[in-house]
Amino acid sequence: MGRDAESVLGWRYQPKIIFCRGQGVLITDVDGNDYYDMSSGMMSLVLGHSHPELTETIKEQAERFVHESSWYSNPWAIEFAELIGSTLPGDLKVVNFTVTGSEANEVAMRMAISATGRFDIVSVIRGLHGGSLAVEALTTVGGGRRRGLGPLMIPAKANAILPPFCYRCPINLEYPSCDVACLESSEDLLEHLTSKEVAAIIAEPILVAGGMIVPPAEWLPRLKEMAARWGGLLVLDEAQLAPARTGALWGFEHSDVVPDIVTFAKGMTAGMAICGAVTTPEIAERAAGNLGVPWSGTYPGDPLPAAVALKSLQIVLRDNLTGRAADLGGFLRRRLDGLRDRFECIGDVRGRGLYQMLDIVTGKDDKTPDPAMAERIRYNAMLAGAAFICVKNFIRICPPLIITEAQLDDVIGRLQSAIERSVEGHPKDIDFTASSSLAAAGGPPRVS
Ligand SMILES: Cc1ncc(COP(=O)(O)O)c(C=O)c1O
Numbered sequence: 290m291g292r293d294a295e296s297v298l299g300w301r302y303q304p305k306i307i308f309c310r311g312q313g314v315l316i317t318d319v320d321g322n323d324y325y326d327m328s329s330g331m332m333s334l335v336l337g338h339s340h341p342e343l344t345e346t347i348k349e350q351a352e353r354f355v356h357e358s359s360w361y362s363n364p365w366a367i368e369f370a371e372l373i374g375s376t377l378p379g380d381l382k383v384v385n386f387t388v389t390g391s392e393a394n395e396v397a398m399r400m401a402i403s404a405t406g407r408f409d410i411v412s413v414i415r416g417l418h419g420g421s422l423a424v425e426a427l428t429t430v431g432g433g434r435r436r437g438l439g440p441l442m443i444p445a446k447a448n449a450i451l452p453p454f455c456y457r458c459p460i461n462l463e464y465p466s467c468d469v470a471c472l473e474s475s476e477d478l479l480e481h482l483t484s485k486e487v488a489a490i491i492a493e494p495i496l497v498a499g500g501m502i503v504p505p506a507e508w509l510p511r512l513k514e515m516a517a518r519w520g521g522l523l524v525l526d527e528a529q530l531a532p533a534r535t536g537a538l539w540g541f542e543h544s545d546v547v548p549d550i551v552t553f554a555k556g557m558t559a560g561m562a563i564c565g566a567v568t569t570p571e572i573a574e575r576a577a578g579n580l581g582v583p584w585s586g587t588y589p590g591d592p593l594p595a596a597v598a599l600k601s602l603q604i605v606l607r608d609n610l611t612g613r614a615a616d617l618g619g620f621l622r623r624r625l626d627g628l629r630d631r632f633e634c635i636g637d638v639r640g641r642g643l644y645q646m647l648d649i650v651t652g653k654d655d656k657t658p659d660p661a662m663a664e665r666i667r668y669n670a671m672l673a674g675a676a677f678i679c680v681k682n683f684i685r686i687c688p689p690l691i692i693t694e695a696q697l698d699d700v701i702g703r704l705q706s707a708i709e710r711s712v713e714g715h716p717k718d719i720d721f722t723a724s725s726s727l728a729a730a731g732g733p734p735r736v737s
Contacts, residue, residue, distance in 0.1 A: 303724045304671055311338025314692045316676065324671065325700050328678040329689045332529055333555040335610065336601055337689035343559055343597055343604075350596040357592060359585040365595035372602055373557075373567060376538050379547040380569040385583050386590035390528040390554025391419025393564040394491065396584045397524045397550045398423060401489035403579040404572045405521060408445040409483040411490045414459075415452040415499025418491060418526055427491060430499045432681070432726070449478040450512070452496055453504035456637050456648065457656060464505055472511050479519060487521035489550070494540035497529040500683055501639040501646035509544040522549035522572070528564075529644070531557055532605050533690055536615030536642035543641065559601035561594035610690040618642035620694055621686065624701045632708050634662050643690055649682040658682035662711060664721040669707035675700050680726040 290305055310317040314337050316326045329335065336343060350365075357363060366386060374382035385400070387393045398410050412418065412427035419428065425435060426442035435442065451459045451471040462470055479487070490512060496502040509525075516523040525548040530540030534556060537543050541551075549572060554564040568576075576582045588594075605611070618641065625645055629635040636650035649663035650656050660682045667679035678685045688697070721727050 300728075301724065303668055303719050303721065305724075306671070313337045313339075314689050314696055323674065325675040325696070325703075326689065327675055327700060328685065328687050329556070330560055331555060332678075332687050333558055333560045335533060335556045335690045336559065336604060337691045340559075340601075340604070340691075343600055346597050346600040347593070350593050354592040356588070359587065359589055359591075363590070363592045363595065365592050365599055366590035369563075369595045369599040369602070370565075372599060373553070373565075376532075376602075376606070377551065377567060378542075380571070381547070381551055381567050383570055383573040384565045384567050385573075386563060386565040386595075387584060388562045388564065388586065388588050389419065389421075390526075390552065390564050391421040391424050392584070392586075392589075393528070393552040393554055393566045394418045394424045394427070394524070394526055395421060396566040396582070397491065397526075397552050397568075398489065399580040399582050399584065400550055400566060400568055400572060400576040401522045401524060403576040403582050405488045407486040407488040407520060409447050409485075409487045409521075410443075410445060411447045411449050411479060411483060411487055411516075411519075411521070413450040413452055413490075413492045413496060414448055415454065415496050415502060416491070416493055416526075417496075417498040418493075419528075430680075445484075447479070447482045449482045450475040450490065450492070451478070452499065452502050453508045454496075454500065454502045455505070456500075456639070469505055469508055469511060472508065472515065476515065479515075483519075485519070487516070487519035489522045489524045490516040490519075491524040491526060493526045493528075494530060494544070495535065495641060495644075497644070497646075497685075498680060498683075500648065501644070501685070503639055503641060504544075506544050509541060509546040513546050513548065516549075524548065524550040524552065526552050527557075528552065528554035529556075532602060533611040533614050534642055534644045534687070536611060536618050538605075538611050540641075557598060557602065558594065559597050561597045562588065563590065563594035563598045565589070605690075614642040614690050617690075617692065617694060617697060618645070621645055621697055621701075624698070625686070628701070628705060628708065631705075632712065634659060634708070634712065640686075643686075643688060643692075645686045647684040647686075649684060660727055661721065664725045664727060665711035665716065666704075666707050667725070668716060668719065668721070669710040670704055673703040673707050675703045675707070677704075 370384035418424040426446040513523045550568045625638045637648040
């Protein structure tokens with residue numbers, strides 16, 4: 290741990306643990322303790338750790354062909370792109386590969402600006418689209434992320450769409466009688482905040498990091514109409530959702546909408562660095578040749594990650610993990626709703642399929658976020674052998690899709706004891722403000 294602190298600059302949460310092995314839904318630390326991995330790595334391992342067929346593919350591909358110049362192609366990238374296209378509706382068939390999800394969203398921005406000849410990129414408040422500078426500008430999940438970045442944020446961005454956050458409605462109305470009035474108010478924000486040169490509206494089909502905000506089904510179709518009215522494209526960021534996790538292969542399929550550009554990352558990569566932006570041949574043709582489209586770089590679409598991600602998606606489809614996520618998601622949700630009914634600190638449970646979240650509050654009536662309690666729960670759950678991701682007052686439950694009902698049941702039991710310990714005030718001697726998502730919390734700007 291001391292060597293890590295001296296030579297690696299990174300976030301380190303309490304309790305500090307160094308992991309050295311993963312198998313299925315379990316990860317093991319250097320002292321030999323096992324933990325359920327309830328974040329699937331960084332939400333990437335839909336098939337769990339060291340899936341035997343993926344291990345075999347990695348070995349075979351390592352012996353055959355790992356990396357090449359991105360000015361040429363390879364059979365695995367082609368087949369992966371074709372398979373992705375075959376799972377998407379409409380004419381979404383052309384993939385521009387990238388290495389990270391941030392980069393995929395930046396490519397989507399380049400495509401939209403190039404194809405429309407317009408500049409404003411409009412995003413939804415509480416959305417997260419990555420950490421490289423252009424997409425950081427579109428990211429509005431609060432905290433200290435953008436502190437000090439000032440003029441490095443692209444000026445042609447407008448964080449102008451109110452989130453469809455029914456639990457804490459931004460305009461104090463109630464669904465369904467509101468008729469999704471947050472969108473109508475957003476139209477007014479667009480009028481005042483943009484230069485009326487809208488290239489794209491970008492959104493997550495479920496706003497995950499901003500609070501697992503699951504929009505009403507009519508929200509995305511109406512967002513697409515809004516984008517079209519303003520002359521822009523609709524870009525949907527599937528980094529957290531695809532494939533299969535929500536009980537649909539693509540998260541947006543819960544709504545009747547076909548976006549103009551879809552970006553993918555995390556779960557589509559099987560933990561290898563192969564992300565991308567998918568669009569129609571028509572938009573690709575209009576975009577190509579400007580603003581660095583098509584994007585290439587050093588690694589996008591390399592044979593090793595392409596072969597592994599291809600195999601992973603084939604398995605997801607072959608084993609109907611979409612149906613499995615829907616079924617097990619129902620079980621998980623019932624158990625989490627049970628915890629909500631039992632504990633005053635769980636204000637709400639939100640999510641779809643095998644991606645759920647607890648909204649931790651000081652009390653059910655006032656709904657005041659309680660990030661310190663959420664951190665205590667995450668900490669105690671880790672001691673109980675279950676690793677959850679927790680940002681602010683949001684604890685996410687995001688297991689590999691291969692988890693069994695018995696394992697989920699075991700995890701919920703551990704989570705319940707962790708909540709009981711936290712309600713009793715444990716741990717008493719740890720300052721989370723220096724070690725967790727609270728370390729990046731907001732507050733006034735630092736003056737040096
Ligand atoms: C919705 C969404 N988009 C994009 C990204 C950025 O992906 P990456 O970290 O691979 O750049 C994230 C990362 O958490 C995300 O949640």
